[in-house]
Amino acid sequence: MLSFSLLDAQALSPGLEQAAQWRQWATQIQWPEAPQPVPATPLIPMMMARRLSAGARLAVQLGLDMLARHTVDNAIFVSRHGELARSMTLLQGLAVGNPLSPTDFSMSVHNTAAGLCSIQGKATLPISSLAAGEGSLMAGLTEAVANLHAGYRRVLLVAFEGEIPAFHHPWLPATPPYALALVLGNEQEAESERWRCEGQGVATDSPELAQPLAFWRAHLLQQASCLLGDGRQEWSWRRD
Secondary structure, three states, rough: OOOOEEEEEEEEEEOOOOOOHHHHHHHHHOOOOOOOOOOOOOOOOOHHHHHOOOHHHHHHHHHHHHHOOOOOOOOEEEOOOOHHHHHHHHHHHOOOOOOHHHHHOOOOOOHHHHHHHHOOOOOOEEEEEOOOOOOHHHHHHHHHHHHHHHOOEEEEEEEEOOOOOHOOOOOOOOOOOOOEEEEEEEEOOOOOOOEEEEEEEOOOOOOOHHHHHHHOOOOOOOOOEEEEEEEOEEEEEEEE
């Protein structure tokens, strides 16, 4: 059985930075209507921030914040799409014969956020980057719990998504960039939540929210249970 203690949690998205803003979102599941600027990322040097995509910038900011506040033994970054927009730009350039941008090329890999968080945070700890489609958060939670059982005391899990290029909108939901950071542990601490996975089944409907957003909403609303689906399977989580 998968189980963990949630020791800390934080999320960022354009127009959604404060706890009150996120609680309103959780109640209505409504994103800010007008385009919003990417939240400030003071822990990232300006030159680095300019090179990062919006989703990766938020992920690195949250990762650095959590590394500064917690003694973390292991970190996992998960994203369904990674640097999709940057990769799309590279492919469009190749299609018309333009030379590739060295910056875009070097920053297009899936572990961009994980690598730069490690470098900027001077974090000499094991860090992995996972992509498992719509089930990426479940993959990250599974690896995090396995690492806790292997002896790590605290694991940082960062889930993020960037902007979806217009080309992909017919097939992929166009949500604003966001990042969610969780610090997981084995032992229950004061004011921490204990979550356990009670089982899995075949999904009957497509999930309303991506897995990271569904879990974040359940945390904000202090729900007793949470379903994490990927369109094929769903996992039932319960708060003890």
